[in-house]
Amino acid sequence: MSASHPGADVLLQCTDVVKHFPVTSGSLGGGHATVHAVDGVSLQVQQGETLGLVGETGCGKSTLARCIARLYDLTAGTVEFDGRDLTGLSRRQLRPIRRQIQVIFQDPYGSLNPRRRVGSIIGDPFAIHGIDSRAQRKRRVQELMERVGLNPEHYNRFPSEFSGGQRQRIGTARALALRPKMIICDEPVSALDVSIQAQILNLLADLQAELGLTYIFISHDLSVVRHVSNRIAVMYLGKIVETAPTADLFERTRHPYTRALLSALPAPDPDAADSRERIVLAGDPPSPTNPPAGCRFHPRCPKARNDCIANDPDLVPRLGDHASHRTACLHPLQIGEDMSIAIPQIGDSEIAADTIATSEGAS
């Protein structure tokens, strides 16, 4: 795809995007805290490619997506789309841009109004943006329904009459209505059974090929992301820890967190399951209200050293990697390095297994 050749058009450019949420913490109504949901993310998406965004619950991947679609205002940083800075635009100025960036949400039940007919749900974008007359709209909606594999005769049905997979097709039709350039797919298949999941993934691939769409594909499921993405960015606690072309990320994994994530993914293959390296990380991801100093992964990292506590590593090519493969780690993995034997060389009090109890107990 176009992503593979350099000089392809940059469609989206995020620079140092920060999104903090203020929260009131404590049952006594005392202090204020800040959730560092996205904490300085820079990334580029090229025209026509699929960028996979992976990470665990609370890593900030959905918040980042919402910042890009400007569903949230940024705390700091800039988002440029198609050469235009969206950061300071008013709601009104954003309107034409919203036609270009659409979102497909995870929950096919929560994202469709149960009291409205499917035809009007899919036709909403036309109505909101004042496109076409009523009669023309109906025809356009039925074309869209056909394109995503729904029966156009079901125009007057309600969402409850559709299965989960069909509802996700409805959400897709709605996202396609205004012929966007980019679609942000936020866990679009996570709520679906595998046999249905494959139908939707194929549909998204077909639409991309036909319409030249650019996708940001968010998921916690690495096998899905691997399948759909040209490039992948791995997020941990509000930051990108590693980004690379898909094959590179899997074959030349540099960041210990990426490696742990890959090794934790259960392979649907008994031989692979029996023979593969298993890295079981200590503890849980820390709270984004109070991220660890230095490298945010250091309390759980088997390769942590003292300099990881003091320094927050930059996202740059490491160990002679190509410019497209960047890793935020001071002690990146060599190819073929066995991480399962690594032992953290930092003070015990810095290791997650012991700190969780106190940090959580106190929160």
Add this chain to the structure above:
Amino acid sequence: MALLEVRDLHVTFDTADGAVQAVRGLSFDVEAGKTLAIVGESGSGKSVSTQTITGLTRGARISGEAVFDGLDLLSASAHELRRVRGAKIGMIFQDPLSSLHPYYRVGWQIVEMIRAHDRSVSRNQARARAVELLRLVGIPGADRRIDDYPHQFSGGMRQRVMIAMAMALDPMLLIADEPTTALDVTVQAQVLAVMRNLQEEFGTAIILITHDLGVVAEMCDEVVVMYAGGVMERAGRREIFYRHHHPYTEGLLASLPAQGAPGERLTPIAGTPPSLISLPPGCPFAPRCAYAFDKCWAHRPPLDPVFGDPAHTSACWLSGDEQVRARQRDALERAREESA
């Protein structure tokens, strides 16, 4: 004799829309110390069947047998069932937060659970046992955390608390219903490791209900594949992945993104699962099956041994003989291409 023998289990719920046949003639065995996976998609009846066995489906019409350690659980009295449930059969569910009482400290809940089954254990003994259990499932600082409330634990830690509670009375069987579905993969790996270690140490049999074939490949000895309330195929772990017989099993595996090369088209199963209210007379998978022929629509196939292996059964009219089957498949594909 197997630890648990389920025979011809039927579970039907009467609803305003009609009778929902959630489980239709389910039979399986669980051997002591082994792990049996029950795999299936939403609505396949995998959870309802184990909930029925443990007496948790009120208001359902139930028939069949589920003999556990010599006692038929389906005809047992409420009193008999209470003595088995929790003590001899431990249970963990997908969402640990709704299985733990939010107002009580976790230690108190484990102590209660132990003392509910055996009043001769003193509070102090039970508390010491609770600390030991929390340590066993890998909760750091167990002696302090025993006095925390459920909300003070993360999702993975809560699931460990649930496992500790389920293991409190040293059960012979642990039923784990989607235990890691709500967890992130790195935390899932931790919880699966805990379950594996406990099984090794105590020889507990496990029924693992899941939709995740990756978890099945990691954890199980035997696999039951369910669809529309019935067993489609049952076999050892390797057979299910490498030498499956049923087209539904084949379809499930083929639709996984992990199977194809990145970017390639996936092979989904066409259509959607049938409504459990008005099931067709024949094979419930026939409407979605690429190999279906006349007989499939008319008669429901029995669960018979295939490939000459008595431990490998499949409910499908296609031949168990691989060569005959390949010929059948080719003929059907040709016929379809001609008609298309």
